[in-house]
Amino acid sequence: RYTAAMPALEVPSKSNNPHSRRLLTNQADEPAWRLLSERPARLVPPGYQSWEGVIDAALTKMLLALNTEAGGKLAAFTWGMANHAGINHPLGQALLGIGALLDPPDEPQPGDIYQPRVASPGFGASVRFVVAPGRETTGVYHMPTGQSGHPLSPYYNLGHDDWAKGRPTPFLPGETKWRLVFWPLRLSAVSQAPLADATVH
Numbered sequence: 001r002y003t004a005a006m007p008a009l010e011v012p013s014k015s016n017n018p019h020s021r022r023l024l025t026n027q028a029d030e031p032a033w034r035l036l037s038e039r040p041a042r043l044v045p046p047g048y049q050s051w052e053g054v055i056d057a058a059l060t061k062m063l064l065a066l067n068t069e070a071g072g073k074l075a076a077f078t079w080g081m082a083n084h085a086g087i088n089h090p091l092g093q094a095l096l097g098i099g100a101l102l103d104p105p106d107e108p109q110p111g112d113i114y115q116p117r118v119a120s121p122g123f124g125a126s127v128r129f130v131v132a133p134g135r136e137t138t139g140v141y142h143m144p145t146g147q148s149g150h151p152l153s154p155y156y157n158l159g160h161d162d163w164a165k166g167r168p169t170p171f172l173p174g175e176t177k178w179r180l181v182f183w184p185l186r187l188s189a190v191s192q193a194p195l196a197d198a199t200v201h
Contacts, residue, residue, distance in 0.1 A: 080108020085164060086121035087144060089151075104145055104157050107164045117166070128163070131171045139171025 035043060039051035048054045070077040084106050092099030109124065111117030118125050124144065131139030146158040162169045 078108065080110070083109050083112070083119060084121055085109055085119075085124065085144075087124075088122070089149070102151055104160045105164070109164070110166075129171055136172055137170075140168045141171040142166075142169060 036051070036055070041050075044051055045054055048057070066072060066074065066077045070081065085104065086106060087104050088099060089102035092102040109119040111119040113120045113123065125142070126144065128142035129140060131141075142163040143159055144163045145156075145160050146153075147155040148158075150156060159169060161167075
């Protein structure tokens with residue numbers, strides 16, 4: 001675990017700012033790997049006698065998590081167990097007990113917050129699409145949940161499983177199935193045309 005080496009990267013600052021110690025970024029993996037590989041004695045994290053002690057403590061912590069979170073089953077101790085979708089409907093958060101009916105499946109997700117497949121609990125890509133001008137027919141489009149936030153809509157959560165599983169779906173709309181037409185309350189004497197004609201795919 002790289003996190004075992006992280007305290008060695010947080011060098012105390014000469015200033016009195018309590019936030020000046022934090023130096024961690026999404027590029028911390030390389031220096032952490034060097035610390036664990038070279039193990040410089042002068043940078044052993046506080047509270048440990050040696051880098052071997054740091055590594056032993058990290059392994060002990062991992063084994064404890066394995067036993068408590070996965071029942072001791074190594075095959076169940078996966079990245080997806082910690083990195084899941086965690087998407088909640090706003091009404092589910094406001095009204096206790098209704099989330100189970102409104103929330104999309106809380107499925108394991110690959111990727112990370114620093115990866116092209118960005119994903120962490122409660123955070124992810126609001127849309128994924130790849131399309132080249134003139135080649136729209138080969139484009140790919142993904143959107144979590146669905147086109148509608150209404151749980152009784154046929155489009156509620158439609159396409160969410162493709163987003164969660166990373167299955168490519170077409171960028172262009174498919175065959176028209178529904179047509180929603182808005183008419184004015186009073187038709188104009190000049191024009192009998194509808195105010196709007198919205199096609200739903």
